[in-house]
Amino acid sequence: xxxxxxxLLFALLLPSLCRAETVPQSHSEQMKAGLELFSxxxxxxxxxxxxxxxxxxxxxxxxxxxxxxxxxxxxxxxxTVDLATPDESLMMILLRHEEEPTMPPKKxxxxxxxxxxxxxxxxxxxxxxxxxxxxxxxxxxxxxxDNDRDFWSFRPLSEEAPPESSDPWVLNEIxxxxxxxxxxxxxxxx
Numbered sequence: 434x435x436x437x438x439x440x441l442l443f444a445l446l447l448p449s450l451c452r453a454e455t456v457p458q459s460h461s462e463q464m465k466a467g468l469e470l471f472s473x474x475x476x477x478x479x480x481x482x483x484x485x486x487x488x489x490x491x492x493x494x495x496x497x498x499x500x501x502x503x504x505x506x507x508x509x510x511x512x513t514v515d516l517a518t519p520d521e522s523l524m525m526i527l528l529r530h531e532e533e534p535t536m537p538p539k540k541x542x543x544x545x546x547x548x549x550x551x552x553x554x555x556x557x558x559x560x561x562x563x564x565x566x567x568x569x570x571x572x573x574x575x576x577x578x579d580n581d582r583d584f585w586s587f588r589p590l591s592e593e594a595p596p597e598s599s600d601p602w603v604l605n606e607i608x609x610x611x612x613x614x615x616x617x618x619x620x621x622x623x
Contacts, residue, residue: 467557474550479565482537489566501561519555 488499496508507513515522527536595609602622
């Protein structure tokens with residue numbers, strides 16, 4: 434290569450080299466970077482633009498963004514976040530307004546820096562430090578009421594004598610019950 438082109442090439446590539454962010458190599462570094470990014474920009478953006486329709490009281494399109502687990506499950510349109518190919522995630526496609534329905538709906542596209550943060554966050558594993566909505570993802574305590582106790586499987590066992598039968602097909606008490614039910618609907622055993 435000609436020596437006079439080397440400084441020109443360096444000058445052209447330097448800005449992109451300086452902007453390039455490296456993804457941390459270790460899992461703990463990735464998690465730390467992802468959580469920091471989540472708390473700094475992603476959580477506020479999700480709260481400002483997304484959870485009104487996709488979490489809490491409303492869950493449009495079957496997509497709940499209130500917890501990481503719910504987000505990774507996706508919604509009616511399928512998987513929302515693809516950790517293997519973040520730039521191809523449905524979330525990124527809709528946030529970049531590349532396909533309908535654009536997100537957030539009826540609003541301008543989020544700024545490019547925020548979109549870059551979303552893509553980087555997904556590359557880092559899309560970690561959450563806690564649910565977006567207080568109490569989301571927490572299971573409610575199981576309460577058994579009187580109506581529940583009336584369900585057949587919760588009723589106490591009772592002794593019931595098997596129906597009488599002298600049919601040669603009957604070999605045990607279970608067969609006596611089966612034969613009685615068959616005879617109620619005019620069926621005979623094979």
